[in-house]
Amino acid sequence: MKLTILSPEKKVASAVEVSSVTLPGSEGQIQILPEHADMIGTLETGPFNYVATSAGAPLIGVISSGFFEVRGGDVTVTAETCELSGDIDVSRAKSAQKKAEGALTDPELDMKLFRKYELKLQRSIIRQHVAAGEL
Amino acid sequence: MASIKDLKKRIGSTKSTQQTTKAMKMVSAAKLRRAQDAITNNRPYAKQVGALVTHMLSAPDVTVNSPLLDRTSGSTEETNGKRVLLLVVTSDRGLCAGFNATIIKLAARWLNSEGRKYASVTFSFLGKRGFDFYKTKSGFIVGDFFEKYGGKVTFKKANDLSNAICKSFLDGEFDEVKIVYNEFKNAVLQVPTIEDFLPLRPKMGTATEAAPSENVIVKPSADAVLGALLEKHFAIQIFRVMLESQAGEHGARMSAMENATKNAGEMIKKLTLQYNKQRQAGITKELLEIISGSESSKSQAAS
Numbered sequence: 001m002k003l004t005i006l007s008p009e010k011k012v013a014s015a016v017e018v019s020s021v022t023l024p025g026s027e028g029q030i031q032i033l034p035e036h037a038d039m040i041g042t043l044e045t046g047p048f049n050y051v052a053t054s055a056g057a058p059l060i061g062v063i064s065s066g067f068f069e070v071r072g073g074d075v076t077v078t079a080e081t082c083e084l085s086g087d088i089d090v091s092r093a094k095s096a097q098k099k100a101e102g103a104l105t106d107p108e109l110d111m112k113l114f115r116k117y118e119l120k121l122q123r124s125i126i127r128q129h130v131a132a133g134e135l
Numbered sequence: 136m137a138s139i140k141d142l143k144k145r146i147g148s149t150k151s152t153q154q155t156t157k158a159m160k161m162v163s164a165a166k167l168r169r170a171q172d173a174i175t176n177n178r179p180y181a182k183q184v185g186a187l188v189t190h191m192l193s194a195p196d197v198t199v200n201s202p203l204l205d206r207t208s209g210s211t212e213e214t215n216g217k218r219v220l221l222l223v224v225t226s227d228r229g230l231c232a233g234f235n236a237t238i239i240k241l242a243a244r245w246l247n248s249e250g251r252k253y254a255s256v257t258f259s260f261l262g263k264r265g266f267d268f269y270k271t272k273s274g275f276i277v278g279d280f281f282e283k284y285g286g287k288v289t290f291k292k293a294n295d296l297s298n299a300i301c302k303s304f305l306d307g308e309f310d311e312v313k314i315v316y317n318e319f320k321n322a323v324l325q326v327p328t329i330e331d332f333l334p335l336r337p338k339m340g341t342a343t344e345a346a347p348s349e350n351v352i353v354k355p356s357a358d359a360v361l362g363a364l365l366e367k368h369f370a371i372q373i374f375r376v377m378l379e380s381q382a383g384e385h386g387a388r389m390s391a392m393e394n395a396t397k398n399a400g401e402m403i404k405k406l407t408l409q410y411n412k413q414r415q416a417g418i419t420k421e422l423l424e425i426i427s428g429s430e431s432s433k434s435q436a437a438s
Contacts, residue, residue, distance in 0.1 A: 006180040041354035
């Protein structure tokens with residue numbers, strides 16, 4: 001099973017031979033193993049990991065909203081942003097968390113903005129967890 | 136004729152101009168490399184999302200009717216009473232030869248030929264140059280100038296811009312959206328292009344490629360996936376346009392600066408030649424004066 005991860009700014013993985021891929025699907029976490037049926041789905045922000053056959057240990061990272069497609073046994077992930085745990089800027093995530101937390105205390109916030117900051121907070125926390133290797 | 140002192144001054148100033156253009160050329164070359172990399176990195180992603188849209192649209196059980204989609208393909212000629220938005224993508228800065236001029240010209244030409252068929256034409260701008268040129272012109276409505284999306288190209292900016300355009304489209308402000316920009320071919324060639332942006336007209340007749348998608352599991356639902364895909368698709372299109380335009384700008388500036396450097400070199404050569412000639416003429420003249428002076432004093436002494 002080959003895995004390709006694409007983001008607008010770079011190619012994170014290109015046709016890597018993997019034995020398992022776990023993704024944050026919009027209906028819950030989904031694990032894709034070889035011989036999976038053809039499938040198209042959307043992804044939420046969350047941690048993902050994949051096990052490269054050559055490495056053995058799973059590689060983890062964070063993905064934010066995107067799509068995945070299983071086609072002929074190969075997986076293609078298109079994500080808006082995608083970072084592997086080694087590339088995460090923890091200090092940036094921390095400052096984003098502070099900013100979001102500060103913004104959420106504002107009682108005047110309307111629903112849309114509230115949701116936006118909520119998601120921002122969620123993302124920054126997930127980032128920090130993944131960077132620390134806790135997920 | 137300029138004096139020796141003037142010539143020396145001019146040589147000096149031309150030399151410093153040459154230094155500047157040389158430096159600008161180097162900077163552009165470096166930026167061009169990065170911009171080119173960005174395009175290469177973005178292409179597979181854009182291609183994959185485009186493929187997904189096609190896959191989804193060609194699936195037999197999907198009957199999505201998004202207002203962003205135009206399924207009645209072939210009705211392109213129908214422009215009666217339609218309002219169109221033309222997004223003019225130029226650079227913020229000049230000194231890049233005909234890069235902005237070709238875009239401005241193309242937009243004007245389009246306005247005169249195609250634009251007349253529409254009920255109203257609105258120009259919106261990405262990039263200061265186009266805005267500066269068109270803000271005082273007439274024959275169309277001067278729309279928004281998306282100044283904050285200029286500068287360094289990021290996906291977020293593209294996303295925000297695309298959302299803004301899609302929103303005004305969905306609000307019924309426009310019936311069609313087109314983009315005019317410089318397509319990046321290579322470092323010395325940019326092709327000014329007008330592209331349809333909204334509504335999306337899916338390419339039919341790609342059924343052979345999409346055939347195996349009949350048994351695809353779609354989660355959470357076809358509509359949700361397609362909706363999300365379309366939202367992305369437009370952002371990606373804008374992002375691609377921005378990247379192409381950026382790379383084109385650097386390419387154009389690089390060759391413009393190279394030419395300027397070459398011209399400055401030629402100018403220096405010419406001026407130096409003139410300078411040397413005049414210097415030599417001066418020396419010869421002085422010598423003549425000395426010789427004639429000594430000759431005359433000699434002949435006086437002899438007589």
